[in-house]
Amino acid sequence: MGDIDLTNRPAFASLLSRLEKEPGEVVIDASGLDFIDAGSAQLLTVTAMARPRGATAVVCRDSTARVLRLIGADEFVAVRRVGDV
Numbered sequence: 001m002g003d004i005d006l007t008n009r010p011a012f013a014s015l016l017s018r019l020e021k022e023p024g025e026v027v028i029d030a031s032g033l034d035f036i037d038a039g040s041a042q043l044l045t046v047t048a049m050a051r052p053r054g055a056t057a058v059v060c061r062d063s064t065a066r067v068l069r070l071i072g073a074d075e076f077v078a079v080r081r082v083g084d085v
Contacts, residue, residue, distance in 0.1 A: 003035040012040055016047040019056070026051070030060040031082045041067045048076040 004012050019026050028044070030036070036044075045068075048056035057078035058068070065079050073079070 001032050001034045004033065004040040005035065005037040006039065009037075009040050009043065013043050016043055019047055020050045022051075024055065026056050027080075028056070028058040030058050030064055033060060033064050036064050036067055038067060038071055041071050041073055044068070045071065045073040045076055048073070054078065 019028075041064075044058065053076070056076070057080055058064070059080045059082060060068070061082050065081055068074055068077060068079050
């Protein structure tokens with residue numbers, strides 16, 4: 001289990017930047033994530049916005065899905081909850 005927050009956001013941004021040019025659907029497995037802060041969730045959203053609409057999905061637990069929904073990321077990222085997939 002892990003967290004994504006201010007302490008490791010640069011590393012997360014580096015990983016996400018590689019996904020912007022990937023063809024087809026990209027599924028991000030965040031099922032082991034305990035916590036994501038709003039700034040890191042925003043980075044995920046910006047990455048999804050740079051890709052074709054509907055081409056980015058994240059598999060996550062309820063706590064991460066809640067943050068993504070609160071910042072409006074679910075308009076750009078298909079949020080799939082663990083257990084639903």
